[in-house]
Amino acid sequence: MDGAAAAADEKKKHAYSLWGVPPKDVTIRLKKLIDGLRSEFGGPEFQPHVTVVGAVHLTEQDALSRFNSACEGLKPYAAAVDRVAQRVLLLRPAAEVVEASSHCGGHFGYKRSTPYMPHLSLLYI
Structure with a gap:
């Protein structure tokens, strides 16, 4: 790949x-x-995760910079399942869970259109 x-x-x-x-x-x-x-219902394979910040469009360097910046003020936090609902585990929206999303979202310039609903998907179909 040339310089340009x-x-x-x-x-x-x-x-x-x-x-x-x-x-x-x-x-x-x-x-x-x-x-x-x-295996019973179909769908893609994926790793268990909770989305903290939804999709944002950035350059790789900008994403890494924002990630590192967000991590500086973030500590591990506990999350607890509140209930199961239609293919997801809904997590209890405890202050530390919601604040982590707000903190990271601020670093990534993420604009949320609805209140944060922490969840872990069990099945995508």
Whole structure:
């Protein structure tokens, strides 16, 4: 790739989202559940995650910079399941869960059109 092509590629925007990932032991249990549902009902394979910030279009460098900046003021937090509803685990919208999304969303310039509803999808169909 020549210099002009490399510079153009650096300025190319892609969709990025920020996910919260459960601890390894919880991820293993959720992955078994997700895989079981997928084998019965179909749908794509995916890793268990909670979307903290939805899709934003940024250059790779800008996304990394914003991610690093957001992480500086963020600490791990606990999330608890509130209930199961139509293929998702709805998480309790505790202050620390909602604040983490707001904090990170601010760093990414994410504009939410509806209130944050933390959830973990079990099946995409």
